[in-house]
Amino acid sequence: MIEVEFNISNAELHIMRVIWSLGEARVDEVYNQISLMDWSLATVKTLLGRLVKKEMLSTEKEGRKFIYRPLIDENDAIDRMSQNLLKKVCATKQRNVLGQMIANSELTKSDIEQLQEALSEKVAVAEVHCNCLETVGACACKHEAEHMEKM
Numbered sequence: 115m116i117e118v119e120f121n122i123s124n125a126e127l128h129i130m131r132v133i134w135s136l137g138e139a140r141v142d143e144v145y146n147q148i149s150l151m152d153w154s155l156a157t158v159k160t161l162l163g164r165l166v167k168k169e170m171l172s173t174e175k176e177g178r179k180f181i182y183r184p185l186i187d188e189n190d191a192i193d194r195m196s197q198n199l200l201k202k203v204c205a206t207k208q209r210n211v212l213g214q215m216i217a218n219s220e221l222t223k224s225d226i227e228q229l230q231e232a233l234s235e236k237v238a239v240a241e242v243h244c245n246c247l248e249t250v251g252a253c254a255c256k257h258e259a260e261h262m263e264k265m
């Protein structure tokens with residue numbers, strides 16, 4: 115199976131969070147939960163339609179209304195979004211992403227202990243190699259010499 119890129123907009127994610135919180139929902143129930151966003155009913159319908167197309171929601175007609183159910187759970191979505199973010203940066207800069215995430219997260223003592231445990235169990239590689247040329251065909255990193263050796 116081909117790994118499909120997990121691609122969700124901020125607006126779509128907002129809708130998913132509403133549906134995750136409700137378990138399942140009809141259009142009007144979603145609409146009632148998004149009062150903060152000032153979106154029209156048509157916008158909500160469009161976003162729901164996109165999420166069905168992306169296979170993140172299922173839809174089924176019950177009576178005269180469509181009901182929407184999540185096809186991916188919140189934790190899976192968080193995993194996929196995190197992997198996506200790491201894939202978007204140079205392999206040598208992934209630790210910057212992790213450092214920023216740790217610095218900017220609200221963590222309890224037990225959260226920190228769990229992270230420390232995960233880090234202590236992490237198997238280190240000898241060296242991390244830039245993958246910019248392979249992934250974007252250009253590299254802004256300061257290691258041209260290393261790339262030259264590969265050619």
Ligand SMILES: [Zn+2]
Nearest residue numbers: 244246253255
């Ligand atoms: Zn590079």
Ligand SMILES: [Zn+2]
Nearest residue numbers: 204244246255
């Ligand atoms: Zn790079």
